[in-house]
Structure formats: structure tokens, C-alpha cells
Amino acid sequence: MEELFGITKSEIKKILNFALSRGGEHADIYFEYKIASTVKMEEDLIKSVSSGISAGAGIRVVDGEQVGYSYTEEINFKNLKEAALNASQIAMNRGSVNIAPIQRTRKRNLYSVKQLSTDESIDSKIELLNLVNSSARKYDNKITKVSVTFNEETRKIIYVDVEGRYFEDIQPLVLLTCYCVAENGRNRQGAGLALGGRVGLEFYSLDENSPSWLGQEVARIAVTNLDAKPSPAGTHVVVLGPGESGILLHEAIGHGLEADFARKKLSNYSGKIGEKVASDKCTIIDSGIIPNLRGSINIDDEGTLPEETVMIENGILRGYIHDIMSARLMDMHATGNGRRESYKYPPIPRMTNIFMKPGDYDPDEIISSVKFGIYAKRFAGGQVDIVNGDFTFGVSEAYLIENGKLTVPLRDVTLIGNGPDILKKVEMVGNDLVFSKGGWTCGKNDQRVPVGIGMPTVKVSGITIGGTKI
């Protein structure tokens, strides 16, 4: 700590004292040092490289339901003291808290890597870009533009709070993204996909994560969509493909089970623990402890060990996900979901990796059970209105299902519906749970954090499809 941020433990204790000088129940300091870089290849050229450092320390004071937060990027005693006094303004002289002896807090070990990507030479990253680019171009001469980007970051974090919790963590995060444009004289279509996690570069040497697979897959989607037909509008049976369709869980149910929304009675799942909220085929879990996934964390951003939280079990709502503040206010236990974007923000309850437990059906059996419907394979993103559960998803690769078989590709399918409704309409759950390795990022209260999603093949009896064909 002294090497990286030039501050001693005894100085930190003094700063926490300033933070609590007007009262408050809890105060903490979060130091962060982030190295990040991006290398971009476009039109066969390594066009630009960007590399830099951002560092800062944020101080939080919690008093009941209130949070005061302030940060500084020039870390020294004077600035930290000023930040602490700013954050303390939230509290109103309600007694004082003793600062416990600082003790190292236990953490998990979920992202062991051979070497941090940010410590590897730039050559190895350029090689990845070249491989993605050439495999996309080789796939089909209809591919006219290819852009490939490699993003990496390493965060070094130190946390100390008044309860004496103290931890350090080093969090890697890498992402290789490919975007292609295909043209055939009549139409033009684009497609994009990303591949990464809390991993080192060795991740890309596995066959299923190979740069050439990524290039080919993106080119395949762009070329397929050239011949895609307008989607039929109206309510239809939808089969969700494995992996990326987990975005549906994230939006349709995950956000509604974040305890801050539930506590403020802003969620349509508020006060429904023990009630049936989904089809009994649905068991939905948030797990921060799956090695190397984008949403996994050794310890959350306020010192709680992440765990596996069963949110819905066979259709029954079992629990919410908490940070320490919501756990205290709702008299529940903290689930290790207190997360923040950076030192610029206080932690709030956030998902880690959300997934649905696999069922018994073979995926082929699910598709062949559909007479007429839509197979939604790859997703572009989604959003939800927490209060009433209404959601939308953009589907970037989809097919018509006719008489149990995938037939024509469909373009620009949008799914719209209501979270609780859709979960009640889940009819079949496949045995093929897949976790997406894409660059899923969740936005809440202006804060963006990396998350993971997982899903087996799932059949839903009816979702409204937006399309141009009536």
C-alpha cells in the first residue's frame, strides 16, 4: 500500500476518523490503480494504440439509508482528509463509531492467470488481431470491412473500513472484439462479437476461444444476415439459444432482485419472497464464484466474499442480492454483490454472473417441438423498467422455426414483454447450459460494471416480436 499509494495504515485510520467526525455507521476507503490499453486494427492496419493509467481513492460514509461519497485522484493525506470531510456531510452528529484494528480479510482465488495481459508484450496482442482479421476476411469475399480491437485492464485495489476489514486484489479483464461488414451489391449488413473474461492471453490458445473462430463466426453472422428476411410481427413461440439469451434473465428478473430496488418497493418483486414468480422449470442463480468469468470477483468492492445465491428455485422466489447496506437495512445477510465501477462511485447491489440451471431436454427436442416460431440465437443487448418488469431485447441473429426445423434467417428481431409473464411461460429447459464469453456490461445509476450471463436452450410459449411483416 505504501509503495503504490504512498499512504500508511495509521494515516488511513486518521482519515476514517475524519470521515466519521459528524457521525455515521460505516465508513470505508477504496484505493484503485488501473492500467488500461487498447490496440485497434482496421482495414488490415494496426491503426492505433492507446495506453494509460488512472488512479484514485474514494471515501464513503454511510448513515442509515444515506450515503456521502467523495474522491481524489491526487492521493495524499491532505486531499484524503478533504474528501473524508466532504463525505461526512451526510451525517448529523449521531454518536461515534470506534475504528476496529485493521485485519486482512479472506478472499477467493478465481482468476489465476499465467501472466497479466498488461505485462505481456504488444507483439502477442498484435498477433491476436492479425489472426482474427485474416480469418474473417478469408471466410467470404463478401466481407468488405473488418475492425478488431483488443482491450485490457488490470486493476489493483486496496480497501479498508471502520470494521477493520482490509483487502487487496488484482483484477484482470481482457476482451477481443471483432466487427465485420458484409456486402453483396444489394444489401449491406454488420455483425460484431467479443470474447474474453478475467483471464490471461493463454485463454485465446484454447480451440473454443481461438481468434480464428471469432473472426469466422462474426463473418458468418454478417454474411448470413445479408439474406435475412423481415421478421413476422406479433406474439409467437420463441426458442432462446444457449448462452447469450441469459441477457433475458439479467434484464427480466435480475435487476428486480437487486435489494436496493426491492427495499425501496420499486421492484415488481418487492415483498414476494416465498411466492411463485416463475414456471417451476426455472431455477435462477447469481454466482460470483465461477472461475475466470467476467462477472466473477475474489471479494466484492466492500469486503464481502461473493457466493452462489439462488434467487428463484423451481419457480419460487428465494432471495435478493445484497450489498452490506441493503443487508443491514433489510436484516438479511450480505451476498457479496456490493460492486462499483471505480473509485469514483460508492458500491451498490449488482449482479455478478446470472444463469438458469439446466433442465432435461435435448436442445434438438426443444426445437423440433415448435411448429411455427422464432429461434433467437445471438443478442445485442436489452433493458428493463424495474417498476413494472417490462423489457426489450435486440436479437442480432435469429431464424424462423417451421415444422420443427430452423429455416430462413430473420433480421433485426426485437423481443418485448414483461419479466414475470415470460418466466411463467417457460415450457422447456435444455440440458445445455452455456456461459457467454462476450463483453457484457451492465449500467445502473450511471455506473458500468462487467457481468456474466448463462442460459441453456429454453422454450417460451409466447413473446411479442417486433417486425415489419404483419
Add this chain to the structure above:
Amino acid sequence: MNELKDFAEFVLKVIRGEGVDEADLIIIESKSHHVKIRRGKIEELRFSNPKGIGLRIIKGKKCGVTFSNDFSKEKVKEQILKMIDMLEYMSEDSYVGLPDGELIGRSTREINTYDRLIEVIPTEDKIRMVRELEEEGFKYSPLIKNSEGAQWSDSVSNIVIGSTKGFVDGYSTTNYSMSLVLVAERNGSRQTDYWYTKSRFYKNLESIGSVAKKAAERAIRKLGAKKPKTSQVPVVFDPDVATDLIGIVATCVLGSRVFMKGSFLADKLGEVIGTDKVQLIDDPLLHAGLGSRPFDDEGVVSRKNVIVEDGVLRSYLCDSYSARKLNHPLTGSAVRSIGSVPSSGITNFYLEKGDVRKEDIIASVENGLYLTHVHWTGVNYVTGDYSRGAEGIWIENGKLSYPVHEFTVSGNVLDMLQNIKMVGSDLEFRDNISSPTILVDGLIVSGS
């Protein structure tokens, strides 16, 4: 500001000393306050003061960016040297370079971007204002049962641009915003909506009473929403949703998107893309505009750009790289964050107002949709295909009739621009993209 300019001069001197041909930089320093009140209590009080420098180094047509929020001279020097080494691995790209020296400079036009009042408003006043905002919202109607909170944000920023073309200059901006999110409830139907006001000047903010009333009205008018039937109808875009549509066009005229063919407007310069009612403008010199600035992020002097004139696409928005690449005039449209190379962006982008009153537009529709909200997914920028989750109010016999939700509105943006039948007279500059109410014919509403 002078301190930042001196630092810029120092960094440019270091760069020149290392034998680099060309370089430019951006320094952003800001200070902001954020207050959130929920159910009368302060929920969050946040103070921030980020500061960062981003530096683009060009050596032999190779380009790299290095950034830092550590302003110690040794650290910055160290990063410059590291980046110069890394440039060895880059490819030569003949389009790389700074803009022409004669285009660099400051607009002489007076544009107000700074409000001195920001220096004196005490935190207690901000807390009092948002508390009052939320109270007014609850008072508006007993149907308002809950609140997601009322928020206040303000910030002051100093921006300095410097380049080896002999340019170092800066400007300051202020920003205020106030917003309220309310939940309305009736007979088991729960709906939420919001309203906000945003301005460079405190005196131009919408009143507390007006923001509260609009947030409440908007939540209440959604109660009891039904799913509409699938059909093809004329759609009236409320200014907020029209702004979203104009925003898609804005994204698709950005030079950096056009040369990568990531835009449905690529290869369409000089063509008719909309009805003659469509006039689109990007104006960085708009008085007190939220996107106004005297020069762009490469130091190119700001100028007003007419993008679409009487439905004809006249110009893209270009930074120096995309201008060279597309052989297009430079428009002073460079934007950059400290960690990225400059690319093209908008300043104040708007659809020029027409002469029809909003009420008359609604009255002209026999059976159709008044669109009040669209979700963010569902736009394909390459093809212009548009399929958005949406909310609105059904129009029957020229009158707003009942709320609708859980449906999508679909079409193609190019077709939509060519089907804009009416443009309202109600243009307000509420943000850096603005549009009046518009009527678009023949969209597909997909519901039950």
C-alpha cells in the same frame, strides 16, 4: 486555466525534444456535485473532481495515445517515452496526421458556456431545491405513491487543447441538471416516468414546479396501459422520441462511421434522404448551447454545418482523419476522451422547426399512435432498420385516447425520413440533440 495551459506547453516541449513530428493533447479538469433525495431524505451526496490528460503522438504516419490522471512531470515524460517505443509496432497509415494549421484556431463568435453563479451556490441550497422538487411531485396527485428520487447535478469543466501546430487554448463550461423519477399507482397498475431540465445557465433551468408536474403527469398518463393490436398506422413522435430518431441520423453522418460503412447513409452524399421538411443542422456556435464550443478537440475552429437541406444530404461530420479518408471538407467535428484517438462527433445537432402546432399534428391523425418512449435496443445503424420496444398513447379521431405499452414500432430510418409528413413548431434546446414533434406515416406497430 493558465496552470493547465502551462502544463500543455511543457508536455509539447518534451515531445518536440524527443524528435516527434506531430502531437496534440487534451486536458480536462472538472469539479462536480451530485445530490439525490428520496422520500425527503438525502440518499446520496457525491463530490468529484476528475482531471486527466490525453496525448496523441504521431511519428512517421503512426499513431498512439497515452493518458494519465497523474500530472507529475516525470510520470508524463515516462509515458511519452513508452508510447514512442510502442509506436514501432504500429502500421503506417497515410491518412494519419493533425489538421491543417490554417484551420486551427478559436471562433471569434461570442458563445456563452460559463455561468459564474456556479461558484457561489451552497450545497444546502441544492439539497433544499431537490427536496422541494420531490415534495411538489408527491403533492401533484394522490396517485403518486412512490419516488425513485429527485436529483441535482452541477459541474464546471476546464478544457485545454494543445498541438505542435503552435496552438494552446482553452475554455470553461458549466452544466446544471435537475431530475425527478416518480411512480404512479392505480388499481394494481404501476408505472414510472421522469422529467429533467438541463442547462449551461442556472437561470435557464425549468422551474421546480414545472419539472415536478411533468414527471407526475407523465407517470400518471401511463396508468392502465394496454397492449395495442398489430397494425400499420401514422405515428406522432413526441419531441423526446423524435430527438432519439434524429440522434440515429446524427450517429450515421459521423465520418468515422461512414468510412467503415457502419452507416446506412454511407455513399448517400448529395442524395435525397428525406422529405423537403427535413433540415438538419449541427451548430457548435449556438448561444448557450449544451454542445457549444469555440474549437473542436483537435483545435479546429468551430463552424455551423448544414447536414441535410430540404431533404438532401449535404455533409458528413468529420474530424481530420475521416475528412482525409472520405476526401470531405473538415467540419470541426473532432471529439475525444483522454484515452482515445479523436473521432467524429456532434455538438448541437437539431431538426429545424416547422410551422405546425403540436395539437394540430395530433388532431390530423384519425387512428394512430402518439409515441412517448422507445427503449434503447433495436436500431441497426448499417441498414437503418428500426424496431424498438415502445410506450405511447393511442390516438382516436384526432384525440389522445388511452395509454399503450408492451409493443414495438418498426420501420427503416431512411423510409421514415422520407415519410415525415409534418414537423412541429415546438423545438426546444433541452439537450445537445433536439427535435420538435414530427409525424411519420406508415409504421408497423407490433402488439397482440
